[in-house]
Amino acid sequence: MASVPPGTAWRAAAPSTAVWSEIPRGTIGQRQLPTGQLFADGPPSFAAKALGQPSPLSLAAAATATATSVRRRSGRSQPSRPRPSPGQEEVFLWGGVPVTGEAVKWLRSQQAMSGTFEPSPIQDIAMERIYSGESCCIQAPTGTGKTLCFLLPMLQRLREEASASPARGLRFLILVPTAALQTQTAALARALLGRGLAENVYVMRRNASNTSIPSNIVVATPRQIKELLETPLTQAAWRRSMGALEMVVVDEADRLVNKWNMHQRRQRYKAQKEDPAVTVLKVIEYETTKAGRRDDWQLVAASATMGRRSHRNLKFSAGIDLTLIRVPGSIHWQAPEKPNLGQYRDGTTNWPEGLRHRVRVPKPFRFPKVMAVTAQTIFELAAKRVLVVLATTPEGGRTPKSMYGLNLVLGELNFRLEEFGRFEVVTCNEAIDDAAKLWSAEGAEQRRQQVEEDRCQVIIASCEAIRGIHLDNIDAVVLVGDPMSVGDYQHCAGRTCRYQPGSSEPVEGMAVSIVPDQAATRMLHWGQLTGFKLVEVPLGTNVKTGEANAPRSRTEEDVSKFEDLFAEAEEDQDWWNEPDESEEDEDEDALWAEDLQRQRDPREGSREPPTAWS
Template sequence: MTDAVHMSSAAPVSPEELAPLESPSPAEETPTITFAEIGLPAPVVAALAKNGITVPSPIQAMSVPDAIAGRNVLGRAQTGSGKTLAFGLPMLARLAQHEDRPAAKRPRALVLVPTRELAIQVVDSLYPYASSVGVRVLAAVGGMPFTKQVEQLRRGVDILVATPGRLGDHLRQGTCILDQVEITALDEADQMADMGFLPEVRSILGETRPDGQRLLFSATLDREVQSLVRQFLADHVTHSTEDGKASVDTMEHYVLLVDRGQKDVVLAEIGARDGRTIMFARTKLGCEGITDRLRAVGIPAESLHGGKAQNQRTRVLERFKSGRTPVLVATDVAARGIHVDGIDLVVHVDPPADHKDYLHRAGRTARAGEKGTVVAIVLPNQRRLVRKLTGMAGVDATAVNVAPGSEELATITGAKAPSGEPVREQHFKSDRFGDRPRREGGYQGSRPRREGGGGYQGSRPRTEGGYQGNRSEGGYQGSRPRTEGGYQGSRPRTEGGYQGNRSEGGYQGERKYN
């Protein structure tokens, strides 16, 4: 099974139907509490404080104490509200009590997410806190070597973060067994429903311990998600911080009315603005076309869609996070896992398929209390459709006529004239991993690897030195022989082996080097 997706056609649910799932207490009534008072292990509290996090977000303040107490939790909160730590911290509190290592192939906790990108970001978010208490976290997603995941599962994993497709593959081949899972979290459950994953999710949950704790977090709660709650979240407590519609306090919404012949020029001027911008298209071909047109006028843009290999998607996201690529053009499915702070403009180049996709797109900005702007580029024949979508999403969008170079366009988006100097592909390849600093060798997702931490390390193991991209110190040297180690053609090397993509120690095929 792959991570291929399809869209379901679940009907939206009225507020009256959702009433049993709503929390009676709004978030603002929750008393202020610190992480030190919640009951987390001291090393986790210290690691949070080191990152400047001492006070939980509203959804964390409400749900973490109940989750630590062992209760099933249903959390309703928008993207960017801190849901990852809301389920991740209780997992760490529980797993830190174990003094033995997890058994081979049998993780103790499971996080199910809809996309590969989201899985990687969940691992990255949990890693510094998990390592503080010796908890190992692993991502099991499609597009990365299956055998490497098998090896890591065999060594023992505390928290497995997985997409339904790849986890299903492991379960069928017996390389992962879920009968020791004590606590399961479903993140972005509504997106998994939209992507048609609920049959797999039900099957996976059915293989976890019946008495296991379950945490389900979702931005919206439609009929399909409710059916999952009824089946697997017995005696749960519900916490809700949002009404399932877009935030009106931190987001501004605009409908930019343009003539058909001016759309590309307007997009180019928006793309030339300062800051990170994410643009949404409906199709893979649409993404590539927009990206090509933006590059042709001097805008360093890259596309993100399901047609790209996972290593390409990872590199594109890394460059976007680092700022090397200021404009990302994405499809809805690929962008569901983009949780990047500092995106202050979202552009609907094509109208979304439905109002929920509008909200998911909009949720890429105004994260964690930051301000953000959402604009839809609307042609004359699309006005009625977009008006309907924004109405269903609970958005009061301001309609403005704009044209290339107009003051209104610049005021709303920060648009300016692009340089006109084409951006070549080499701009992105000159530094494969954006502006991330190298720390003691090794590509390690988006964070350095700590001693003994294990955890997620991209799709490759780090030996001593690790993968160094195209750098000269130790890494891949093309076809040139290297005097100390290096690539030696097809001859084995006695000290260090084949150095291909590794430095100081090198890759040795399936041989272990002692």
């Protein structure tokens, strides 16, 4: 982290235009990759020229040039932003953004905790451009810090504007797909803003009274905003505030804006079945144009799986020319033989490096058997934190349903794992609540305790609910059921192998899928297309080590427990085998029986005459 001395800081910290040339060729972070295969190691045209191929950015530019309905904004008028007065505040240049205020403390605390806290590749490339007001789509593998990448520039702008001319009303809108992600994004934003400004972040809830716009930053789902724009009571205020927006973020953009083609888009528009995010973006475009600020608002979309259609649909909905800023993940495993592979035909993938993929196919694929295999897999992983994701199926059209009920799975896994004593099974809501405290002292203490204790936390979540959520230190993901698409699989598997507190690179992880036969075949095909290598681990083989399975004893404690039980059983055996004792017992039993008989019938065996009282 570069520290800029106070006073002289601001000019040195001003955003440089030579971002590309500052990144050494062939290097992303500390990872060495083939030169010319990355868009991060030079302007996209460099990489494309080196490969003799069109780059995604040049493709995107070509598509934009031909798309007449998208207005080009070459002369985007950037609002002149107030600068922090020199000598007053400490300025940290982090990822090209001159950070001030509480965010500096936050960055310092992260640095103190981890020893190092350098910007990730996507932050290195995109943050400065977002800060300077460029509309863009950021695409990088899961867990590489995209949230911080758009939050830090946004909050820095808010801080600067607040110090110059405190503005009221909505200025920044963050759209996310789920309530849990709302909570998590707002928690990070509040931590970055610190006490004085934290109340500027408002998490919208459906039941709250939303007739007035309470804060500068609103974190909402598109459906919530759409409802407010359509309800007569709230319509006027919210439409007006849409026209005053400065920046809109669409997180998990490919989930919020569907991959419709032009024909499908028209049909859905006619049937009034557009995605809520599309409706909201159209209203923003209309209202900003009406307010004469058509070029003054910025759109940032983020996702690990941004398809070209989602990218195009975003551009059409907002009427903004979006640049695609992409940092690729691992190298396609078949790339040496066929370099023209991957979504962007550059031999790279969207998968994080260090994620290993395993599959298990229980037969028959029935609930008890699936749960037995899941429990066995969790046991074999010998991990500290395992996330069990239940795949969802789109039942009844729109609402996706979890394959099995969460509580049913919770009970079943509790029952199967409790004999080992060291597993704690919880739902994802509990874990997400804990994760919201992540940046607090309490959260840090919890995290430390968990690492020290020899316990394994098993978190159960549905595929829908876990989208975009960061939970610390997930060692492995166990996916149960049929992942409907490769995108869903990527987001579920991507809950592991992420940046962790104290790591300067994503920590390795494993994704084990317990799927029916036909889903395994489909996943094998996905692997070839998108560049991950799927390995089948049959039952009876350890899913982590690949060795043949010994009895269910993995830890030393378990081994000693089993040895004790075995020794006890042997002792019991010896006791039963001792012939003398049992013979003695037999004799004793015979004597007792004789005695009893004599008491019952005193005349038998006795020559004595019966006494008067007997």
